[in-house]
Amino acid sequence: MEQITMDLLLSLLSWQSITATAVVYCLTLAFYRLYLHPLAKFPGPKLAAVTRYYEAYYDVVKHGQYTFRVAEMHKQYGPIVRISPYELHINDPAYFEKLYRHEGRWNKYGWAVDAQNALGAIIFTPDHHQHKARRAPLNAYFSKARVVRHQDMIVRKLEKLCARITESAESAKVIDLGAAISAFQRDVSTEYVLGKDYSSLDQPDFSVGMTRIMHGGGRMWHLTKHIRWYGPAMLFIPKDFLIKHADPDTANFMQYAKDSEEDTARLLKAAASYSPDDDTPRTIVHEIYDSNLPPEDKTVERVFSDVVSVTGAGFETTASLLRLVIYHVFSHPEILTRLRAELVEAATRSSSSPDGSIPLQTLEQLPYLTAALMEGMRLSPAIASRSQRIAPDRDLIYDKYRIPAGTPVGMTVLLMHTDERLYPDPHRFDPERWVDPEARKRSEKTYAPFSRGTRICIGMHLAWAEMYLLMAALVQRFDFDFDGGLTSKDHFKVMSDQFIISTRGKAVLETRVSLCRR
Incomplete structure (x- = not known):
């Protein structure tokens, strides 16, 4: 038996x-997924409804092409599509303000944000209430009033950038303006967040390897989304080992990560013994430590996740759109001439700073400069990927469909910003779209370079200040020549979704520069 x-x-x-x-x-x-699942009634590819490996193919094998595959789905299936066994995507500008709003409870999609390997960071906190609690201590720190008080610091970095550009003009050497702008953004972000200058602008190559690492970071995100152990395994490798044995770009990035983690630990220790007589500048680390957050949210690991995500989000997204704006402004004489005239007039009727810079408050009132920056943000919003929202406690309604509570629903700002129904000839850089106040007002509900609602970008006031001050300085001081094979006409064509936007030219923007004699 x-x-x-x-x-x-x-x-x-x-x-x-x-x-x-x-x-x-x-x-x-x-x-079950095709016929019995709560999302079975929604249109979309059958294979996408059956398995996430459909998305993995476009993410991993095709290197960040799922955003564009989703756009093709909408052309075939309509404005609402089931893009995975668990997730819906909507491509209807009229619905944007209903999904990204302040009212109600809105979670993020844990499966997507956990893959960023920055667990605990504000931007990657799925739960609505926990996100609100973690963000609260930093709201005032990134307020517009606080940013204005840091204008002198931004101008100092800007003067250093202009000095480096002037050196290239005097030596008649080609400069990688893309790397230079990334270095400027990185130095501003780290000093604003951590109170420390990491001196990227002082490096001969502007620490260009850091920028390359940022543009390649989407690969790890894609892999970790679909192979959940991959990202944590990479983080498990000791930083000192990578600094010693990795390629130069990775080694430099890991050295930066190690230094900033040590700085975070040092600042937490200093915050614990802070006294009114201490002249150490306050940082986001101090704000977090002094808040009402629980002890587990004040650990080095959790606070460092905030530091690295806030600084990372703060420099490369803004640097990308500035590269685009600079290229188009200096490649179109009529735009450049009009901007210069506006800035000359502003300088004559405002009290310029001792260094000749126009105050930020004055720049913010210039309609054509603002229009040029808005057009840049339309074509290069913060991220390329969809941003999902979950209503955990109620169903959502879209057209004839009832979306079950707890369903991740995403929209993609990049697709909305290049929708020809909203923006005729959508891939053309045209500041005129924003000059008319009435036209600008009509676009309020469908223009969201910093996202909207409870998760709107915390650093948007800092980004605006950097953009205004940098563009005003460059337009008044320099002429850039991108001809001669340095930059092709499709340099800024969007090629892939690496969470941030990846273009054909990546972060490179080589140019010849001369001093403006006008």
């Missing part, structure tokens, strides 16, 4: 039986 039982058990465990069981399971799961 025992032998019969053993033989039966062995037969059940044979590879044929295991294979058959797996096939039956997969077929049953596919049938």
Whole structure:
């Protein structure tokens, strides 16, 4: 009897039986997802409804192409599409303000944000209430009034950038303006957030490897979304090992990560013993430590996640759109001439700073400069990827569809900003779209370079200040020549979704520069 039982058990465990069981399971799961799942009524590709590996193919194998595959789905299936077994995507500008709003409870999609490997960071906190609590201590720190008080610091970095550009003009050397702008953004962000100058602007190559690492970071995000152990395994590798053995770009980035983590730990320790007589500048680390957050939210690991995500989000997204704006402004004489005239007039009727810079408050009132920056943000919003929202406690309604509570629903700002129904000839850089106040007002509900609602970008006032001050300085002081094969006409064509936008030219913007004599 025992032998019969053993033989039966062995037969059940044979590879044929295991294979058959797996096939039956997969077929049953596919049938459920296609016909019985709460999202089965929504249109979309059958394969996407059955498995996430459909998305993984476009994310990993095709290197960040799922955003554009989703756009194709909408052309075939309509404005609402099921893009995975669990997730919907909407491409209807009229719905944007209903999904990204302050009222109600809105969670992020844990499966997507956890893959960023910055667990605990504000931007990657899925739960609505926890996000609100973690963000509260930093709202005042990134307020417009606080940014204005840091205008002198931004101008100092800007003067250093202009000095480096002037050196290239005097030596008649080609300069990678893209790397220079990334260095400027990085130095401003780290000093604003951590109170420390990491001196990227002082490096001969502007620490260009840091920028390359940022533009390649989407690959890890894509892999970790679909292979959940990959990202944590990479983080498990000691930083000192990578600094010693990795390629130069990775080694430099890991050195920066190590230094900023040590600075975070140092600042937490200083915050714990802070006294009114201490002349150490306050940072976001101090704000977090002094808040009412629980002790587990004040650990070095959690606070460092905020530091690295806030600084990272603060420099490369803004640098990308500035590269685009600079290229188009200096490639179109009529735009450049009009901007210069506006800035000359502003300088004559305002009290310029001792260094000749126009105050930020004056720049903010200039309609054509503002229009040029808005057009840049339309074509290069903060991220390329969809941003999902979950209403955990209520169903959502879209057209004839009732979306079950707890369903991740995403929209993609990049697709909305290049929708020809809203913006004729959508890929053309045209500041005129924003000069008319009435036209600008009509676009308020469908223009969202910093997102909207409870998760709106915390650093948007700092980004605006950097953009205004940098563009005003460059337009008044320099002429940039992108001809001669340095920059092709499709340099800024969007090529892939690496969370941030990845263009054909990446972060490179080589140019010849001369001093403006006008």
